[in-house]
Amino acid sequence: MISVTNAPPKTPAKPVFSLSQQRLKQSGRVVLSIDRLEILPGEKVALLGHSGVGKSTLLDVLYAQCPKDVAWCPQQLGLIEPLSVYHNVYAGRLSRYPLWYNLANLLRPWPGRQHEVTELLTPLRLTEKLTSKIHQLSGGQRQRTALARALYQQRPTFLGDEPTTGVDPVQSLTLLAHVLNAHTTAVVALHDAELALACCTRIIGLKAGSILFDKPSQQVSSTDLERLYQC
């Protein structure tokens, strides 16, 4: 049901992201120092760790490395409240169409685009909310809209910060698997270790300003997780 490629790529591919000797700062304070980190095409990476450990900061740094290839799904969902679900999803592709096309779409959605977005929303179970304004949605529905916006961009890489917050646990699994499948490479910050193990190929545990462990999912033991979440 959920296809997860566990084997690392055979040929040494050029990494999508690479960091070396980086000190990540948040409002002037160093929150995370990373000696070396490479993420290869095809990897589905989960970032685990307490909140405030620097997961979002790390995602920010990764985003800055190749913004053109990234479908971005921030934690503050960044949805446009006064617009409909359709327009929010469409906004993911603004740069792909000319200005007049985008403006006309604000007045009257293009049927072709609307059809695409409707199809996209079907697995997310949001189809009937197509024309609803964001402020009429529940937290989970907003989250799924944000994911739809990221999916609609059809970029090779997905960066998500807690992309399934507010969605119930059963749905989270299918939803995350769906999103990860739609992208070649993905890095997601998660708070649910079980979800991470089920969907991702590689787990990076962050603790106390550095990387505690960085392993393929199957090699992550319960001791690793205990140490990660121990205070």
Added chain:
Amino acid sequence: MLAHLDSHRFALALLILGLIAIIGGDWTTLNTDYAAEMQRLLQGMLWPDLFATEFLLNALGTTITIAVLGIALGAALGAAMVPLYRFALVRVGCTAVRAVHEIFWALLFLQVFGLSTVTALLALALPYAATFARVFSDILSQAPRSVARALPLDTPRLLALLYAKVLPVWPQLVSYTRYRFECALRASAVLGFVGLPTLGFHLETAFRQGYYAQGGALLWLFFALIGTQKWWLRGWSWPLLALLGLVWLPWQVHFEPAWAKRFLLDEIWPQLQYTDHSLWLWLEQIWAQAGPGIWGTLMVAFMALLLSALLCSISWPIATRRLFPRSVWLGRAALLVGRSMPELLLAFILLMIFGPSMLPAALALAIHNGSLIAHLLAQRADDLPLRRDTGTDPSSWAYEYVPRLAPGMRDLLTYRFEIMVRETAMLGMLGVASLGFYVDSAFELFQFDVAFALIVITALINILIAGLCTRLFSQRD
């Protein structure tokens, strides 16, 4: 019925009002040679005659000192009225005084005190005092009660008032007074248009006589005055400037008590001897002028509202740092020029270019208000919390920024509409067919009763529009 206008319906309402204005107003321009006029004006701006020193300095000094003294007097009167502001009668009185434009007050005082410093001061101080009374009492009522409770019980009342009420909100009081000074500076310059010797007078004279280089110099002087005031208007310079004004301004007044009495008690009230002693005929005569005056005022104001909306919705990006990090100073400077130009001055210049019609008036109001609103929207746009993949291209303006800025823009336009109506009425002074035109004509014909009646009607219209706008506000979610 007016409850909860969302942005779409607001835009639709703007379009409908604009359409009414297009059909109901006079938008034909008489001047056929815009280009030549524009060229002369630009020449005057590019090669200003900065050596007309004595008269430039004179105009500058008069404008500044009248503004400072007017504000000082207004603030003092306003503060004195604060304790009385809880009485309904005082509140209504203040609303009425505020509803009459400074220029109309100047025209009234002109009849009593002649072309004098007193006329200019009263024309500024009276409506400002009414405004100060309201705003000061609003600010004072926000003073935290805890300070008053903490004072010893036997504190003298005046001291208690100072410590518990005034000092906690002192910064707000000062910053509002400062903001008002900016308005007073513009108003002081504009008072020249009724003949008082401030910048506006010299500007009008220079341009009417075709001395474009002198006019250009005066315009630059005016921009410099507005643009630099934060450097020369400091805590210490207030009293200094006020003192300078007291010494330097001419104080002689042609005041004849007998005439003043006749003017106030007789001349401004209905003169029925010319209408067969029939109040009905007199009212008909008033209505024959008020009707078209009100219509003209509304048409110009509607058009100004639509044009302001268009102008601010296309010009806010140029002053937003996020969108134009390198050229933002240029956009901000352009909006600064637009919003610091008084409507009357702008309208006067546009009238020279386009000739008399409603177009220059509506354009002038749109440039002033549109730049002001665009400036505020740009500030908000820079503060919006946006996701980091938000683009900086026009498509992103339309999707990411405009929907978030729209409610604020709607509120600012509603608020400014009240001011647009007030200013439109006054712009009639220049020959635009709004209420002010009929007021001015009545003064020229010495029909003081008609002039006064029309001023009262103008005030009532202002109060009505203000009430309507407030209602629109309070009914929004």
